[in-house]
Amino acid sequence: MTTEIHATAAASGANATERFRENKKATASSSQERVNLLASRIVKAINDTVLEEKVTYDEYNAFKAWLIEVGEDGEWPLFLDVWVEHSVEQVANENREGTKGSIEGPYYVPDSPRLQSPATLPMRENEQGTPLLFQGRITDLAGQPLPGATVEIWHADDEGFYSQFAPGLPEWNLRGAVVADGNGYYQINTMQPAPYQIPTDGSCGQLIAAAGWHAWRPAHLHLKVSAPGHQLITSQLYFQGDEHVSDDIASAVKPELVLDPTPRADGRGREVTYDFVLDPE
Template sequence: MTAVQDSPTARGAGANASANFKAASTASAADLADTPPERVAAIVTAVLKGVHEAIKEYDVNYAEFNAAKAWLMEVGEGGEWPLFMDVFVEHAVEEQVASSQKGTKGSILGPYYQPDQVKLGATCKLPRRDDEVGTPLVLEGQVRDIDGTPLAGSEVDIWHADSDGYYSGFAPHVPDGNLRGVVVTDEEGRFAIDTIQPAPYMIPHDGPTGQLIEASGWHPWRPAHLHIQVRAEGHRTVTTQLYFAGGEYLDSDVAEATKPELVLDPQDDGTGVRRSTYDFELERG
């Protein structure tokens, strides 16, 4: 990544991610109202049991316990819970939910989603700066029901980092809406999206989440990927990420969100444009 002076801070990214989450979701603690108390108690007990067992297994002392308390407070005060949860927890929830679903493999939403982006035609060019740098990339494909029926008018909501690893809405030097759009498929459910290939990026690591990563001897990198959410009336929404064959960090993603089924292998078409095809299958629901 370049232009370090323009890197988003963990606090700033956390604030944006929190605002976007609240705008896109009605989720709250009140959602537990329909969950039986026995289920809440069982889940909380299991989580606490795991913590208690780790304390016993590793003979945790008071200095380490107090450091953990201070770290948890810093995560909350810095607004980093969306970042922490999306990087370290969401992939496990996504895998569990996906185990009972059919259709295209999903992946995590991540903290950089922004709702209500510009709608584009089936064959389109994602909004970008006039001087946008990066290898041209065209992603084309079809959205279908799992029985093979094309889903006309379905939406392919796509967003990704630029060639330096920065997301619009989170990096101060990148214009709002850059490399984001909602593509509406044609009468055969097809789409062709003209964009650029993104770069790997570091999750914001100047806050407590980064401190945890550094203290654990991990790296803060995610492999290059396209975020995609596919929606069609009467069907289950698929949220996923598409990666690139041979990409750096593909086998060591800090968010543990990569899957073999989601790896593209774009090929140069002879004009300097890399092209790849990926079809999406949505389950009725």
């Protein structure tokens, strides 16, 4: 039987590439002048590195071969989301006054089950890990509640795997879109996710090994929070005490996004409160 434990970088990469093509359908609206500027700067940066570091033909050919492998493995979404997206996110959200954003990453899937708060995310009957009550309130910049706001949430399981990107997991495991109540409050019952390594058996793993880097991401919840008339915020929330909060391979952690859950009074796992503040459109 195929299980999540046997997930491979190639399979995850292929899924991520397919999802990107299905969901984004991104087309650049930039002018020819803008494309010329950006492309020229990127090419110049590469050439400057070659000249300054005196790159050899052996190194150049190894780099070329690696680029080809990234494409063949379907790992461009993983590579870009891990090492580049945090800078794009910083630019995109630099003028926000409300909740801080973070990267989306390669494992988002739209149209997850819509649930009313209080909600329990879809999960297996014997889902492993520590139960987590994740709750809070969604308001505008003035502190006024946003009734009917939606908290879209997805995260890895206790083994560090995402549904629809690893075999053996139910389609919507630990994914949902939770609608807040009339006062903007939401309550979500789930399981606390585990830290995980990004896939290392493919081309991104080759780069990590060659450079002597680690492959770990701290445990995190993925969120997209929205309300009519307000800007959607995409973010991630992390957990105090995780050893990789300080050296996330994706460079996506911000101090404002670190949670500190406490034991629940009924002894059933942990709970944490986090309020979202949305900017107007």
